[in-house]
Amino acid sequence: MEKVTQKTKFKFPTEIVELPSKGLVYPKDNPLSSGKIEMKYMTAREEDILTNQNYIQKGVVLDKLIESLIVSKINYNDIVVGDKNALLIASRVLGYGKDYSFKGYSREEGIIKEFKIDLTTLKDKNLSKKDLIEVGVNEFNFELPHTKKVITFKLLTHGDEKLIEKEIAGQNKIRPNSNPEVSTRLKYTITSVDGDSEKKTIREFVDFQLLARDSKSLRDEIKRISPDVDLKYTGEDGEEDINIPINLNFFWPDA
Secondary structure (H helix, E strand, C coil), X not given: CCCCCCCCCCCCCEEEXXXXXXXXXXXXXXXXXXXXXXXXXXXXXXXXXXXXXXXXXXXXXXXXXXXXXXXXXXXXXXXXXXXXXXXXXXXXXXXHCCEEEEEEEECCCCEEEEEEEEHHHCCEECCCHHHXXXXXXXXXXXXXXXXXXXXXXXXXXXXXXXXXXXHHHHHHHHCCCCCCHHHHHHHHHEXXXXXXXXXXXXXXXXXXXXXXXXXXXXHHHHHHHCCEECCEECCCCCCCCEECCCCHHHHCCCC
């Protein structure tokens, strides 16, 4: 008699997470263009990820956690950073609930104290369609206020962030005292200078022509248009203005 092996499939409850970008920066054939991602509730398997020392040492533990919770068929490298932050908050809610306690400096009382926030009350900073050059294309226009050069730039994705980290690490090995964070990020963010999209042109422009004051204006514009989650705690009286810490303890206080 033929032996039959039965496999039991467990179905976990899921939730739909809306992305701050509304999916507007993704091509129409990309599943992320729906502006929504389906995520499952955290299980013991994800707790194993949170305590994986190899992941923690490499600094990839939170990304591994989010990837494990995503049910939708997407390429994680395609996700823009602001959308990833929304998934980070959703992961915490799906794992350990909406209430989060953290310590911070109370400007009103002048002491370090514990605060408690309902994470579901955090507001998304949504992408505005009017800022895009074209819906479905991750690209924006900006004229530098001092040199008047016309820049196009994009929102960085998770894939971009990995390339940036790798490049910075390489530069630091060659020049240990260098701090190429700002310039390297701009080289990946800028997509053209006065219509020229050659990578060599962009890199030389950032290194030799981009004025510090224009660089500051460009970074301010990037921050203005970028979709994200507002991670500020203001309190009921509106007096406090505290950055909500996002680290391993955000998911598991005993980790």
